[in-house]
Amino acid sequence: MKQSRRETRTALLFVLPWFIGFTAFMLYPVVASIYFSFCDYSVLHPPVFIGLANYRDLIHDAIFWQTVQNTIVYTLWALPISALVALSLALLLNTKVRGMAFYRTIFFIPSLVPMVALAILWQWIFNGQYGILNAFLQDLGIKGPNWLGDPAWSKTALVVLSAWGVGNAMVIYLAGLQDVPRQLYEAADLDGAGWWAKTLHVTLPMISPVILFNVIMGIIGTLQIFTVPYVISPQGAPARSIYFYAMYLFDNAFIYHKMGYACAMGWILFVVILILTLIALKFSERHVHYGGN
Amino acid sequence: MKRSPLSLNRFGLPLLAALIVVTAVYSEMIAHPAYHDGKIHVIYWEKWTDFEGDAIRKTVEAFNRSQNRIHVDLLTVSGIENKTLLAIAGGDPPDVAGLYGPNVAQYADDNAIIPLDSYCKRYGLDRNHFIPVFWDMGHYHGHQYALPSTPATTALHYNMAMLRAAGITHPPQTIEELDADAAKITTRDANGNIQKVGFLPTEPGWWNWAWGYFFGGKLWNGKDKITATDPGNVRAYQWIQSYSKKYGPGNLQSFRSGLGTFSSPQNGFLDGKVAMELQGVWMYNFISRFAPQMEKPKRIWGVVPFPYPADRPDLANTSVADEDVLVIPRGAKHPNAAFAFIRFIESRKGSEMLCGLQRKFSPLRHVDPQFYATHPNPYIKLFVRLAYSKNVITPPKMGIWPEYSSALSNAIDEVTLMEKTPEQALEEVQQEMQPKLDEYLRRLHLRQKAMHEAQSLSAHGDNQ
Numbered sequence: 011m012k013q014s015r016r017e018t019r020t021a022l023l024f025v026l027p028w029f030i031g032f033t034a035f036m037l038y039p040v041v042a043s044i045y046f047s048f049c050d051y052s053v054l055h056p057p058v059f060i061g062l063a064n065y066r067d068l069i070h071d072a073i074f075w076q077t078v079q080n081t082i083v084y085t086l087w088a089l090p091i092s093a094l095v096a097l098s099l100a101l102l103l104n105t106k107v108r109g110m111a112f113y114r115t116i117f118f119i120p121s122l123v124p125m126v127a128l129a130i131l132w133q134w135i136f137n138g139q140y141g142i143l144n145a146f147l148q149d150l151g152i153k154g155p156n157w158l159g160d161p162a163w164s165k166t167a168l169v170v171l172s173a174w175g176v177g178n179a180m181v182i183y184l185a186g187l188q189d190v191p192r193q194l195y196e197a198a199d200l201d202g203a204g205w206w207a208k209t210l211h212v213t214l215p216m217i218s219p220v221i222l223f224n225v226i227m228g229i230i231g232t233l234q235i236f237t238v239p240y241v242i243s244p245q246g247a248p249a250r251s252i253y254f255y256a257m258y259l260f261d262n263a264f265i266y267h268k269m270g271y272a273c274a275m276g277w278i279l280f281v282v283i284l285i286l287t288l289i290a291l292k293f294s295e296r297h298v299h300y301g302g303n
Numbered sequence: 304m305k306r307s308p309l310s311l312n313r314f315g316l317p318l319l320a321a322l323i324v325v326t327a328v329y330s331e332m333i334a335h336p337a338y339h340d341g342k343i344h345v346i347y348w349e350k351w352t353d354f355e356g357d358a359i360r361k362t363v364e365a366f367n368r369s370q371n372r373i374h375v376d377l378l379t380v381s382g383i384e385n386k387t388l389l390a391i392a393g394g395d396p397p398d399v400a401g402l403y404g405p406n407v408a409q410y411a412d413d414n415a416i417i418p419l420d421s422y423c424k425r426y427g428l429d430r431n432h433f434i435p436v437f438w439d440m441g442h443y444h445g446h447q448y449a450l451p452s453t454p455a456t457t458a459l460h461y462n463m464a465m466l467r468a469a470g471i472t473h474p475p476q477t478i479e480e481l482d483a484d485a486a487k488i489t490t491r492d493a494n495g496n497i498q499k500v501g502f503l504p505t506e507p508g509w510w511n512w513a514w515g516y517f518f519g520g521k522l523w524n525g526k527d528k529i530t531a532t533d534p535g536n537v538r539a540y541q542w543i544q545s546y547s548k549k550y551g552p553g554n555l556q557s558f559r560s561g562l563g564t565f566s567s568p569q570n571g572f573l574d575g576k577v578a579m580e581l582q583g584v585w586m587y588n589f590i591s592r593f594a595p596q597m598e599k600p601k602r603i604w605g606v607v608p609f610p611y612p613a614d615r616p617d618l619a620n621t622s623v624a625d626e627d628v629l630v631i632p633r634g635a636k637h638p639n640a641a642f643a644f645i646r647f648i649e650s651r652k653g654s655e656m657l658c659g660l661q662r663k664f665s666p667l668r669h670v671d672p673q674f675y676a677t678h679p680n681p682y683i684k685l686f687v688r689l690a691y692s693k694n695v696i697t698p699p700k701m702g703i704w705p706e707y708s709s710a711l712s713n714a715i716d717e718v719t720l721m722e723k724t725p726e727q728a729l730e731e732v733q734q735e736m737q738p739k740l741d742e743y744l745r746r747l748h749l750r751q752k753a754m755h756e757a758q759s760l761s762a763h764g765d766n767q
Contacts, residue, residue, distance in 0.1 A: 023316065027323075050746045050749060050750055052413050053388065053389070053392040054388065054391055054392055054410075054413040054414065054415040055413060055414055055750060055754060056753070056754075056757070058746075058749055058750050058753045060746070060749070067742060070738065072731075072734070072735050073710075073735065137560050137561065138556060138557040138560045138561070139496075139557050139558065139560055139561030140561055156553060156556045156557050156560055158560070159556035159557070159559070159560050160553070160556060160720075161720065161722070245709050245712060245713065247712070247713070247716055248556075248716050248720060249713060249716040249717045249720055249722060250713050250716075261705075261706075261709075264385050264388070265385075265705050266703070266705055266706050267388070267409060267413055
């Protein structure tokens with residue numbers, strides 16, 4: 011009895027530093043931001059309670075809606091494309107070829123490039139005058155657009171760029187693929203299933219929990235896209251075509267000194283992500299198969 | 304008795320605790336060192352790096368040597384407006400911060416910087432001491448919140464060799480001449496791609512908000528009304544769009560994306576790809592550093608006031624003025640000593656040292672004649688003359704200026720890309736910004752009322 015109490019006390023002592031940090035740097039700011047979202051607050055003066063005014067102003071804020079639209083369009087393209095690229099690469103990297111460890115490393119390396127370096131690198135790749143991408147297209151006889159200078163193409167460029175960072179998702183898919191029991195493939199072989207049938211009826215159902223996880227993480231990540239477009243153009247130029255939700259939130263908080271307004275934006279984004287995640291979970295009940303069941 | 308797997312209890316845990324305490328104390332010592340030299344230590348945050356940073360470092364050293372009461376500790380800080388904001392909010396700001404001129408209104412509205420009126424009075428600093436525009440930029444709602452560190456004005460920089468090659472003998476005086484000259488200089492290859500241009504309103508595009516003023520426009524009424532759709536602004540935006548119509552928006556975009564970064568020899572103007580540009584007094588530094596061929600064997604660059612519309616000669620000598628400023632944040636530990644340092648920067652000696660090393664002009668009205676006689680920039684007097692011009696323009700002193708200027712540059716984007724007509728784009732800015740200004744002023748009023756109540760409450764409490 012005494013022994014276990016001692017151990018409990020020791021355990022709590024070990025947890026204490028984390029708990030203090032969590033309370034001071036996570037829990038308190040999160041709770042405070044709910045309150046600030048109902049306040050006029052610039053960080054520099056005490057918050058003044060103004061009820062729902064921030065939320066009401068957001069509804070009438072044309073720039074807010076523009077960033078919402080940009081973010082949705084980007085997510086609708088980037089999410090499926092990244093998922094498809096990651097999954098395809100994982101399937102390819104799961105085959106039995108000599109030197110596979112080398113290929114896996116090669117395909118993972120791009121996701122190690124820091125975001126800021128990535129943005130600057132791709133700015134030159136996408137350059138309308140001297141970009142390597144347009145030089146390549148020219149060889150194919152296509153006159154490439156001025157990717158980042160033309161509002162019609164700038165979001166497309168960012169979607170292409172997002173596929174560059176699929177390394178993490180790819181590795182998770184790969185781990186899932188390695189976990190698929192051999193005997194299922196053997197059974198499928200006996201039934202005369204081809205590669206496609208095996209992928210569709212064995213592989214995908216078996217890794218469906220991994221797909222769900224990646225989709226949810228993808229929703230959270232893409233809706234919060236910030237670093238790359240911010241480095242390319244802090245104002246989301248040309249013509250606010252790559253001005254995303256998180257960029258407007260940041261500007262409100264730190265450039266326009268409207269922290270209360272930014273907190274309200276943050277909570278709206280949180281609720282939207284929560285709802286999308288719940289929808290994904292609900293949808294998954296019928297389509298995701300867990301090994302334990 | 305079973306031993307726990309990590310036997311930290313007897314020695315380890317106290318050791319760990321001691322380590323944490325020592326780290327905390329040590330970091331506090333680094334952040335707030337105790338000085339034993341008997342001097343007041345003024346902490347000064349400044350944004351400049353490179354040769355501009357060296358200039359302020361030398362000036363600070365000169366101040367430290369000039370007396371034995373105060374020691375200024377200079378710290379170079381990037382993203383200074385954000386970090387100062389957070390330091391003030393955290394209650395541990397520097398004693399002096401080097402912000403940008405257009406920050407003043409926003410910080411003053413937030414009660415984040417202190418008025419310098421009483422200090423100015425005590426040290427005998429007033430509007431007469433300065434070139435008026437540089438005093439006025441720090442003046443807001445009847446108080447002096449900021450004083451200039453280094454000033455700037457802008458003018459048309461031109462490449463004489465490129466002008467001559469196109470058969471032009473003198474730089475343009477009116478906007479109409481500018482457009483005609485620009486057309487003569489611009490060349491394209493067989494595919495229609497632009498190779499070099501005479502002039503582009505969007506290159507470098509740093510004063511996109513200001514173009515309206517060059518055509519007699521105004522951005523607001525100085526109080527509570529946005530005037531984005533002012534006829535002068537519309538005319539300016541039509542002029543900007545005329546370049547897209549002439550050359551094709553796509554071609555212009557491609558050409559601009561091919562220009563190198565500003566601070567490099569690939570800079571469009573230094574590289575001979577752009578013949579004329581609106582630029583500031585600092586441009587000479589970049590010419591002498593990255594394009595010495597423009598200086599020797601023969602000087603082939605020149606500066607003239609930016610052209611005016613032919614039907615508006617009254618708008619001659621229009622120039623955008625800007626300045627870096629010194630402010631004392633609210634909560635500064637040594638405001639008196641901080642101002643003593645600011646006073647040094649505003650003295651002839653301090654100002655000529657700092658501005659001379661940065662190769663700018665002095666914001667002061669009275670300057671040692673030697674200062675300009677020995678100044679390396681051959682056109683320095685023109686920049687000073689423009690600062691006194693009746694058509695000198697400065698960013699509007701309004702709290703929502705960062706939002707407004709961002710909306711204006713977005714409108715310029717839309718106009719140059721031919722997505723919208725000038726009227727449409729400006730009407731949208733008007734519709735976006737007027738409600739924002741209304742709401743801003745409403746909240747400012749509420750905020751000041753709340754602050755006033757809190758102050759009178761605490762005063763009441765003190766009396767009891």
